[in-house]
Each structure stands twice: as C-alpha cells, then as structure tokens.
Amino acid sequence: MSIAHLSDPILGRSYQGTAIAYAQSLWRAGGLPSLLPLLPEAAHDLVAQLDGLLLTGGVDVAPDRYGQAPHPQLGDVDTLRDEVEAALYLAARARGLPVLGICRGLQLVNVLEGGTLHQHLDGHTQGRPYDALTHDVVFEGDGILARHHPTHLLVNSHHHQAVDTVAPSLKVVARSRDGWVEALEGEGLVCVQWHPELTYENAPETRGAFSAFMELFA
Template sequence: MAKPLIGISTYLEDDTRWGVWRLPAALLPAGYHQLVQRAGGLAALLPPDGAPGAADEAVARLDGLVIAGGPDVRPARYGAEPHPRTGPPALARDAWELALIAAALDRGLPLLGICRGLQLLNVLLGGTLHQHLPDVVGHPHHAGPPGQFARHEVTSVPGTLTARLLPTPVSVPTYHHQAVDRVAPDLTPSAHTADGTVEALEFTEPRPFALAVQWHPEAGDDDRLMRALVGAAGGAAPVPAA
C-alpha cells in the first residue's frame, strides 16, 4: 500500500546562507518531515505559491496537510493594529497557508495545524489572537530563550478528539508569544495549559480529521498526533470515542 502523501507548508526567506551561497530559499526545520516519515507518511514540502488556484491544485494531490509553525500572523487579517512586539508580516506565506487551509477544509482533507497553523485556522474562521501572550498571562514561559523550546504541561478537554489522542496531561515543546484570543465560531478549545491558554482547537461539529495545536510536536518524540493524521490520510477509521 502506498504511503499517504502529506504536504507541509514552508518558510520563504529572502536571504539564506548555506555553503558558499546566499540566496532566497524555501525551507523548513527537518523535524517536520521527519515526524511525518516516522508516522508512516511521505512528506512533500509546499513553498508559498501565489498563482491563482495553486492551493486548490496542491490540496487535490495530497492525502493530508500540515500547516507548520513560523512567523506572526499579520494582525490586519483579524482586524487589529500591530503590537510593538509583533514580528514583521510574512504576506506571501499568510496568503498561501490560508488558501491551503480553506482548500483542505472544503475537500475534507485531513489537516493538522502546528503553532502558527493553529492561529491561522482560528483567524481564517473569524477568531482573533493575543499578539503578545506575556501581557495576558503575566509570564514568558510559553517560549524559551531565542532558539530554544520551553516545555509545559497540556491537558485535553474531556470528550474531544484531542482527549482521545492524548488522554492524560502531556509535557510538550513550546515556542510562541502569540495565542488564541477570541475562538472562531465553528471551533472549540480542546486543550489548555494551567494558565488558561488555548493549546488545541478542533471543530465543534464532527467533520473529517481536523485538529490544530499550539505546541511543536515536531520538536519532541510523541508521534501520536501525526500518526492520527497519517492514519486518517490513509483512510483509517476515525479515532474511537473515549
């Protein structure tokens, strides 16, 4: 049986150095494709493409989709002015990933959002974001020092898909300074940290596999979420109720 083809969105950087070269590059930390491969999938990287219909065409060829972590979502996407701590916008990536998510939802393609991917899903469906989470929770512990993940415990909401996949509290790798503020109408929080931060979102009404998490499973060794995505992409039966 062929492995499910899982697309993963990528960065697009203007100035990247490797070897003797310094050029624009589409890139992604290796943890993402390695996680897909460990979970039994075949990974395909999806750099931003502004051509009309490109997202629909890409999604039509995939068995599953991962929206990867990355830069802050442009605040104008959810009707806000930039906070002083909000990073510069990644306009091409915002447009591309929002189009990918919309196409995946339209087709019922299995979808996993990671960090920024959770935030984009919420924004696409009408939610908003906290632009600098330490202002809200009073501490910086959702991220480590620059370039280092922190860890904290996440607890799933009983009765959700997230709870069926992660039935007990788990320690997860985390690196973010933005988070869900107002939850989009069609979504429901399915995991939290002790300070109340929304750590996972899924759809209120049952639909094909669609889940987004605020942490970074590609930076850890817990493959359960990706195995569920790859299983759904390969036609496995839905995760049974707890």
C-alpha cells in the same frame, strides 16, 4: 506540508525551507511528506495532489487578517506565506482533506475560521530550548487528540502569541494550567500549540498529534 518564505540579505534572493523534523515525524507516523512551493496561484492544483495538509510553525500571522492593528511587540510577519497558506487551507477544506496545524498553524487556522489572537504574551514561552518540556497541558473531553494523549501532558512550547477569540467552527480540547488554548479541533482537523515534531523521539507521549492526524485519513 507548508513551508516558510526566507530571504538572504547578502545574496539578495528569496528561498524556501522548513525544519526537517516535520517531515521526519510525518514519515514515522505513516505519512509521505511533500513540501509545497509559495505559489498562491497554484494552491488549488497543489492541493488536488494531496491527501492532507500540515501547517507548520513560524512567524506571526499578520494582524490585519483578523482586523487588528499591529501590537508594538508584534514579531516578524510574512504576508506571502499568509496568502499561500490561506489559499492552501481553504482549498484543502473545500476538498474535505484532513488538516494538522502546529503552533503558528493552530493560530492561522483559528484566524481563517474567524477567530482572533493575542498578539503578545509577556514572558510566556520564549527563550527556552525548543525541545524542552516546560509546561503542562490538560485535555478536555473525548476528542481525537485526547484519545492520543494522556490527560495531563508535559509539552514544549515556543510562542509569544495565543488564541484569543476561538473561531465558531472550532472547539478547545486542551489548555495550559494558566488557561491559554493549547489544542483545537474541528471537522477533519486537529491543531496543537506546542511542537511535537521536536520531541517525537525523546518524549513519545507528545507525538499524538501526528497519530491523530493519521487517524483522520481512516
């Protein structure tokens, strides 16, 4: 499981952390979560100890990674986190490990596979409670995520960016009613734009991303 790079302006030091809901959801789905340090030079050694990789939500992916100048409403970026997660992802893919991407994780996977992002969507899903089920997604086809979700699913989302050009190696398997990409699949990977870790208990129908991830280990 990847983790965020945070800083404390008062104490003048950096530290790491992630929402406990990710670890709780992985554990409840049958996984044993481990938090990974922000050490790009250790990425290959870290991945050698893993069975799979979860890329979590967080700040915006730096647009220079997909060849764009920053949008005026680009949010916070964390270049160290981008570097670490890119190294972890590439090492995991080289070893053939299953990958789950959530929110930012989906966006980063799309970028690392050669896709691009819309840097800002006006009034899309910001300003709502993180666990509020606010809009429908519709699954397409018979992929692994579709097998673990109802065709029409009410989800929680909190993002101001979205997939623009889909990477050649990825397939769109769910969209919102207004056409935005909500889920992607590739060989050995599943990615969702919403936050199933925050609705794991109160909306069991949304937890399918974790069970789909576990199926990749079979």
